[in-house]
Amino acid sequence: MQSVPIILYAIAISVCPCSESEKGCSLSRLSIDGYVRHPGDLIIGATFLIHVNRIQDKPLFTSKPTELQCQTFGLDYYQSMRALIFAVEEINANPTFLPNITLGFQIFDTCTALRRAAQGTLWMLSGGQEITPNYICVPESRLAGIIGDSASVRAIIMAQILGLSRYPQISYLATSPILSNRDLFPSFFRTIPSDEFQAIGLAKLVSHFGWTWVGLLAVDTDYGQFGIQLVKQEIVKAGACVAFSEDIVTGKSNRNAPHIAQVIKESTAKVVIVISADYDLMIVLEELLKQNITGRIWIASEAWATSSLLSDKRLQSIMRGTIGFAIHGGKISGFPEYFKSLSPSAHLYDAFIREFWEQAFSCKWLNQDNTTFQGCTGYEKMESLKMKIDIRITLNVYSAVYAFAWALKNLYDCKPGSGPFKNGYCSNISSFRPWHLLHYMRNVHFETKDKTMIYFDAKGNPPAIYDIVNWWVNAMGAMEQVVVGSYSSVSGGEKTLTLNNSAINWIYRETQVPLSKCSQSCPVGFMKVALPGKPSCCFDCVRCHQGEISNQTDAVVCTQCSKETWPNLQQDQCIPRSIDFLSYEDLLGLSIATLSISSSAVPLGILSIFIIYKSTPIVRANNHFLSCLLLVSLSLCFLCSLGFIGYPQPQKCLLRQVAFGMVFALCISCVLAKTITVVIAFTATKPGSKLRKWTGGKVSKSVIVFCIGIQFCICVMWLSFSPPFPEHDTKTQPGVIIYSCNEGSPYTFWIMLGYLGLLATISFIVAFLARRLPDSFNEAKFITFSMLAFLSVWVSFIPSYLSAHGKYTVAMEVFAILSSSWAVVGCIFVPKCYIILFKPNMNSRENLMGKGKGQR
Template identity: 90%
Template sequence: MQWVPITLYTIAIAVSPCSESERGCSLSSLSTDGHARRPGDIIIGATFLIHVNRIQSKALFTSQPPELQCQAFGLDYYQSMRALLFAVEEINANPRFLPNITLGFQIFDTCTAVRRAAQGTLWMLSGGQEITSNYNCFPESHLAGIIGDSASVRAIIMAQILGLSRYPQISYLATSPILSNRDLFPSFFRTIPSDEFQAIGLAQLVSHFGWTWVGLLAVDTDYGQFGIQLVKQEIVKAGACVAFSEDIVTGKPNRNAPHIAQVIKASTAKVVIVISADYDLLIVQEELLTQNVTGRIWIASEAWATSTLLSDKKLQAILVGTIGFAIHGGLISGFPEYFKSLSPFDHLYDAFIREFWEQAFSCKWLDDLADNTTFRGCTGNEKMESLKMKIDIRITLNVYSAVYAFAWALKNLIDCKPGTGPFKSGSCANISSFHPWHLLHYIKNVHFETKDKNVIFFDAKGNPPAIYDIVNWRLSATGAMEQVVIGSYSSVAGGEKTLTINNSAITWIYGETQVPLSKCSRSCPVGFMKVALPGKPSCCYDCARCHQGEISNQTDAVVCHQCSPETWPNLQQDQCIPRVIDFLAYEDLLGLSMATMSVSSSAVPLGILSIFIVYQTTPIVRANNYSLSCLLLLSLFLCFLCSLGFIGYPQPEKCLLRQVAFGMVFALCISCVLAKTITVVIAFNATKPGSRLRKWTGVKVSKSVVMFCTCIQFSICVLWVSFSPPFPEQDTKTQPGVIIYSCNEGSPFAFWIMLGYLGLLASISFIVAFLARRLPDSFNEAKLITFSMLAFLSVWVSFIPAYLSARGMYTVAMEVFAILSSSWAVVGCIFVPKCFIVLFRPNMNSREHLMGKGQR
């Protein structure tokens, strides 16, 4: 069975495309126009976007598809390519860096085409002369790896091919996060940060300026789609909303620009984040210019943040004020002078310099001139110093760093000491016969500092130290568009990301000095909160006043905050202020007035009592039960004074006793009135012949009535205080913004029972007195009692609805007023007429007058 592999091997050799005798079996060769080569002991391959566009041709499948036709020479990308040549020459010129080793290069123009990227990769793997899959028929040079590509979609294709054999690949501009996947792309590295880092930075930038309503625009490649997904996630996470998200369709000649322009024009979003290459965005910007869509703030990804292609004067009306994440700039000592010293006669290995010369000096080489051309001829003696060309040390620095990463990896491979090497048994790789995976090991562990102090290394995912420059597009003194650095975004130790921006250095659209707004809804002022609109993003909302008792002290508050029980919102509802303390205080005019009235009124019953004592022997005083009158006057004195218990701070003892005192003294008062009424009735009826009521005419009956009626009220008050006593409380709910210090009655039922019992006594007294109103005047107080009880009941019937509707101190004031009014009703109706007769009509205060009056 050993012959089978031998035979297969023999057949493989026989059909090998490297065999000159079997050329007919080789794969068909593809055109590899657009490349440059320089021989060397070790070759560094590279792909560049020398031409930024291509002629679209439709495949008919009836003939061989035509080769891609590249056009639109890219001056920026040519500078990047020259950075590779500069680095290679600089390394070769240093004999101590890679002794006895000469670096060469192979450069391929991908021309924005994925097919060209794959073609260039295979071309370099095959030796750099013709494409022969899986074979290198020109082994005189050793391929170290490839630098490229500038676009993620092309870098992914290249990484899939190079990863099969573990050829190191270092991209200088591919930012797609998927390229960090080591399982899919084990040999990929880059000198530009991943879009994952940029996406977080863009979201922080949006938050920094307070923008919550932004539009998104991205190319339909992996670079754009992966980038826009990350940006959208981070923006939403930061609290902003996406107004629209549109794709720049690279497969269409117009890039879908008319539709995009209409969407941007119709949207209220003033900020648009664009993740695209400059040559794709250019077509969209030209369409926006045609439709006069201005007044937008453009946020640029690193792919176009420093583009000279978009810095055209005609786009100034649209792009001034743009803010972008630019590749971190640095220094490449000697490169500006090197680039300005270029000559088409001195750089024989540069296949693109003639075309660059034509583009830069707007001329044509004599051998390319047609008879009808309008271009002047190129001589090659034109001076680069005459060009006002900006030397961009951004992408060029990434290319320069990538070349040195390969060079340092090769140096470390050369410096390896046998026995201490990283490979099996401590072995080292041979510089003349190393495998791709040998160099891959050293690329992973490379860590160096360039002569300009730029530190280069790769993390576990092949990414470099992450740092961006924040640039602002503005007009220079000469009227040209320029990008000025206004801040930075970087990752520091511990993974923390820092955004630093000098706001005062920013030039906005229309020369504005304040940050333009981009919101779906106006900001909610303090005192309001945001209310979500059904079916709308969270950034679109209405503003609603905070509920009673709540505040919001910041704009665009999501929720309002409840004030503490001791505080209440001010009129604007933006801060909590101490509540107004409400109780019937002696310091208040109302409290002072009622206290004065209570004290002064209490002197009246005492004055009347003194008059009765002085004139106790007179008929009018003795006629109506002198002892009951004195007791009634004393109870009225206490009635006036008990109102003082309702004025002042409601302390626990005061709350416990004030209603009890009120109920007891009024029960005593009304009991005396009732006893007097009953005494009048009994006394009149007892004068009739044969009346059995004679034995009830003594003072025992009146005392018994007073004691019995008062004891019932006393029992009610004892039960009330025993089971549900009144207590002080702070009421913060009844009246907004006010703390009502009051006495909680404990049991409202007991309070109304107590008050109802007084009403019952007064009602009985009124009815009895009313029925006895026609008795002879000589013995009759019935009319006076009738009027007094009518006034008494009127006061307390009116008190009930007023008491229930009043709030705070006015509730207490109503009860004090009722106490004073009802007390005055009894005093005025019963005792004032008697005092008037005693003091001012002494002739009427005689038994004869009274008896005579009774006889009529």
């Protein structure tokens, strides 16, 4: 730990060899200046940063180092010092609080130097005289404990020294989480929350405003490094990313400001979290002002969130819109009036009041005599100053003084026999040990004048609460910090962030929250895709995959819609899928149904003509029975297409393909029987033909029964082993549920269809071979054309059926049914009806026979 060598150094410089001329061991004198002391029965020590800078001489290591020269008077810290004096005077003025006990104080200016923090601690432990480790040189004034320091790194040094003897220490501004370690710092307390609490709050603040791309700046001390480490962890845990992280190097006079300014200028991050003291950050801000780097939102830690040093008018272009965590403000009744009543003549013990007077009234003491004032008269009125009384740090100091006072009161009020020590022992107020008071300090619990409860948990931390402040430029043109929210812990350890967004003014007086993102947010319907080698906050946006939605911005993954739903056009919500099937309400379904019914009437009309003209030669010459059976089957072929229209119900799915297969098998079987009959009839007329015995109707009927029987067996096997069933298809067509009939076994379906094709092919071949028979009685030519058209339709149907989806698949099959049926009707029966109805002179045996002879 870096503070250990400094402690050893502080001790080493206090020790000297024993002088031979003296009986005992004496120590070399150290120049201890910059302190305020007031006597009392019990002394409360304190360290303050009265001066916020120092002259740094380069050590030559050839002579004794010069003493530190402090400079730049800090008004805020001086107010805090006066709050300690005010509290001590207030307690002493109350005769019932610590009767017959007077509190005194010793205040030391650490001047931002680690060495002076160690020196001041040892100086107070020695009684406020020469530094003599392990010795109290003024025994009549007992040191109760020390309040300080403002910086964590100096508080750690002090806590290591004070913890050896268990002297209580209360810091009013040190926030490093390491100070909560009771093993290392057993006697340390504080009236400000730990950085661990603040780090979580800063991450919540970043998340609250939707910032995911932030920069980090921190001083290279324990305060900055522990704080920035915690903030980085919490920010990453909250889902944000760190654009850059830079140290403000306190060992350099320029604080590494040029490099930091270049990093901020080149970064796309618009939000920068800074954990630093105001005097260190001031140098960085001046460099930013020099390079005209503006437009950033600064997030302040409690160390500078209400800094008057950074509220300078020169920095308004940079600091306007800053938002940060400030020490919780309250009230100290009577303190503003007390502070404004200060005067150098009435407070001669205050070594810093003359310097304060010069700073406050911009005057100079021309004569250094304590009673003669020139330039600065000492009678200037504090009421004339428009000085802001900062109650935040001063309240923490005030509470620390009262914590010591209540611990002393509880020690004083102890009843012998009921004390907390062995055998009920009570410690004497005039002779107590440091660890005696430490016990009471751990159990202190009191309420301040403004009703704030003060107590310490097991780690020495107080109830955690911060004010959230926003930096405005008021009507007078001055920078001011306005409270816009709070961050606190409640019972159970839960942490709450409360913000009034409408009260926040950002850069250039904007009210809309600025953006700070590595990549623009992905809108709904998109998801984030990480970029290789980049932080998680840098990403591309890609559209959700088909069937998926994202209903929030910056979605990491898209959500799959259910089977019954489908994404809308924006892909931000799942909507019910549209239902697709060939229904009677659909124009296509209604048209097909109308065509099917009207088409079925045509074969029946032809059948009626054939019945009426059954005795005419042309009807008798074409096998009246087969013609009628074929016409009936054709009518059924037209009607079977109705089974494909409407909602696919289980019974309909079972029967529609079977009905189609059986009816068409009957139709093609009749055509095949007619073809075979024609061939047998004309071949049997030849002399000596053996086919005469096959000229009856048994052959045709046997062909029909045989052909239908095979199709029947195919259908029975289909329905027995893998029958068709209703199906809701959500995969074929995006956004649509296709209600259809799954054929069960596609192989059986194609076998059934292929069998019809086989029958048609046989009929076509037989009819083609019989095309040279006598024309007058030859029906083979018409059958050839009909089967050619039939086969053409179904061959064309196959690719169309396989490529169509939804209701169009069904429509293609129905179209093939109607087209093939019309091919048979048109090619076989329409010419005969034309002769019967419009050419009756050709419907005679003589005409048919003559025509036949002429052709032979």
